[in-house]
Amino acid sequence: MTTSRTAQxxxxxxxxxxxxxxxxxxxxxxAADGAAKLSLRAVARExxxxxxxxxxxxxxxxxxxxxxxxxxxxxxxxxxxxxxRAVADAGPVRRWTAVCEAVRExxxxxxxxYALIYGSPVPGYSAPETTVAAAARVGRVLIDILRxxxxxxxxxxxxxxxxxxxxxxRIEAVLATDLPPAVTAALVAAWAQLYGLVGFELFGQFDRLxxxxxxxxxxxxxxLARGVGLR
Amino acid sequence: MTTSRTAQxxxxxxxxxxxxxxxxxxxxxxAADGAAKLSLRAVARExxxxxxxxxxxxxxxxxxxxxxxxxxxxxxxxxxxxxxRAVADAGPVRRWTAVCEAVRExxxxxxxxYALIYGSPVPGYSAPETTVAAAARVGRVLIDILRxxxxxxxxxxxxxxxxxxxxxxRIEAVLATDLPPAVTAALVAAWAQLYGLVGFELFGQFDRLxxxxxxxxxxxxxxLARGVGLR
DNA sequence: GTCTATAACGAGATAGAC
DNA sequence: GTCTATCTCGTTATAGAC
Numbered sequence: 221m222t223t224s225r226t227a228q229x230x231x232x233x234x235x236x237x238x239x240x241x242x243x244x245x246x247x248x249x250x251a252a253d254g255a256a257k258l259s260l261r262a263v264a265r266e267x268x269x270x271x272x273x274x275x276x277x278x279x280x281x282x283x284x285x286x287x288x289x290x291x292x293x294x295x296x297x298x299x300x301x302x303x304x305r306a307v308a309d310a311g312p313v314r315r316w317t318a319v320c321e322a323v324r325e326x327x328x329x330x331x332x333x334y335a336l337i338y339g340s341p342v343p344g345y346s347a348p349e350t351t352v353a354a355a356a357r358v359g360r361v362l363i364d365i366l367r368x369x370x371x372x373x374x375x376x377x378x379x380x381x382x383x384x385x386x387x388x389x390r391i392e393a394v395l396a397t398d399l400p401p402a403v404t405a406a407l408v409a410a411w412a413q414l415y416g417l418v419g420f421e422l423f424g425q426f427d428r429l430x431x432x433x434x435x436x437x438x439x440x441x442x443x444l445a446r447g448v449g450l451r
Numbered sequence: 452m453t454t455s456r457t458a459q460x461x462x463x464x465x466x467x468x469x470x471x472x473x474x475x476x477x478x479x480x481x482a483a484d485g486a487a488k489l490s491l492r493a494v495a496r497e498x499x500x501x502x503x504x505x506x507x508x509x510x511x512x513x514x515x516x517x518x519x520x521x522x523x524x525x526x527x528x529x530x531x532x533x534x535x536r537a538v539a540d541a542g543p544v545r546r547w548t549a550v551c552e553a554v555r556e557x558x559x560x561x562x563x564x565y566a567l568i569y570g571s572p573v574p575g576y577s578a579p580e581t582t583v584a585a586a587a588r589v590g591r592v593l594i595d596i597l598r599x600x601x602x603x604x605x606x607x608x609x610x611x612x613x614x615x616x617x618x619x620x621r622i623e624a625v626l627a628t629d630l631p632p633a634v635t636a637a638l639v640a641a642w643a644q645l646y647g648l649v650g651f652e653l654f655g656q657f658d659r660l661x662x663x664x665x666x667x668x669x670x671x672x673x674x675l676a677r678g679v680g681l682r
Numbered sequence: 683g684t685c686t687a688t689a690a691c692g693a694g695a696t697a698g699a700c
Numbered sequence: 701g702t703c704t705a706t707c708t709c710g711t712t713a714t715a716g717a718c
Contacts, residue, residue, distance in 0.1 A: 231684075254574035256487035261709060273686050281710065339571030341654055343485035352659065384670050387663040394660055408661060409648065409671040415656075416647020417640065423572055425646075428583070429625060430639060432618040439615050440640040443678055492695070501701055
């Protein structure tokens with residue numbers, strides 16, 4: 221207690237630094253070979269450590285993957301919140317598209333991390349519950365926009381057939397959006413559709429087909445905004 | 452030439468059989484370990500062949516991957532066409548959703564093949580031009596539906612801002628849809644969004660969130676139909 | 683207590699000699 | 701086509717430095 225304020229601080233700092241170095245190197249390898257081939261040994265080798273030393277920082281390869289996933293969700297969420305803050309005074313459609321565009325831009329800037337969180341699952345890896353909360357961060361921003369818009373007049377309510385109502389109410393309860401179930405259900409669908417647009421561009425499905433991708437995407441995002449009732 | 456009519460036939464038949472066996476085993480390994488770890492050696496081992504023998508059928512790992520991708524596109528396309536034929540006399544919205552549902556069902560039945568063609572790219576593999584045509588097969592079905600609907604009155608034209616018009620015209624020219632550029636552009640966006648919905652369900656993003664997935668999906672597909680102008 | 687290094691395990695891939 | 705020697709991997713046990 222008496223001696224160790226700084227010593228503890230130094231140790232903690234070193235630990236944080238090494239942890240960050242491991243994740244950085246792991247991200248580099250992710251980009252080069254994909255998540256399936258991420259190897260603790262290769263990371264250790266590149267860092268001049270021995271592989272067993274890594275286990276002080278990450279108890280297993282899967283834990284390292286989990287950390288990378290959490291970081292990716294966080295980084296994306298932060299970018300979305302930032303983009304939203306920058307247009308906080310604009311109308312709801314503009315705020316919506318700004319967040320969608322931020323998601324797209326983050327994905328284009330971090331394609332391998334995007335693939336890690338929204339691409340095909342990594343064989344043999346199963347994400348723990350803890351990633352779910354991190355994943356919701358972008359969603360919260362979109363919910364906020366809809367909630368604000370819903371307080372004002374002029375927002376349309378998306379259609380909700382009877383057969384979907386119970387499910388929509390359940391989803392609303394899970395997300396606690398404080399929005400009409402029809403809007404919440406439409407939001408979840410729009411959310412998935414947004415990632416379809418981003419994924420198609422990122423994974424090459426638009427090659428030789430869509431060239432003006434930014435304007436194409438913005439227009440599609442506006443369509444999604446209409447789909448959730450924004451005007 | 453003189454002796455070999457039947458012998459050639461037998462040889463050709465054997466070749467087809469072995470090729471099919473190789474692809475089947477490769478698909479099994481795809482499901483188990485993912486495309487990144489697909490190994491010609493492992494396939495050969497499982498078939499009781501020696502790895503060098505495989506090269507008589509597929510000159511490289513990438514060629515085997517390409518064959519699997521082509522098969523997957525074909526299988527999906529066939530399923531979509533089949534589903535469309537079954538409701539050929541129905542209204543355009545019903546035909547549209549039937550094809551969308553067929554895509555979803557195929558994806559749920561063949562998750563690893565879906566991941567292969569619409570998931571994250573396989574590191575180190577780049578698809579040859581030849582896969583593009585196969586990929587378009589589902590798209591052609593959707594285009595047919597829109598073209599039929601467009602011949603009748605009552606189809607709405609999606610909005611098309613001026614800044615998107617040149618791109619929409621270009622896309623129309625590439626796909627040769629014989630549809631208004633606004634419809635073609637909306638179709639491409641809807642297409643990407645459809646795969647967002649399917650991918651989210653398949654890759655676990657709907658876990659603990661959406662439970663009645665079939666009805667949820669059908670409703671979203673109807674929304675996509677509205678987006679391209681179908682009524 | 684915290685870390686790193688050595689060594690080893692069982693499993694699998696790989697290269698080359700034969 | 702086969703065999704073997706040599707790699708890789710994730711992971712653990714152990715010992716010793718700070």
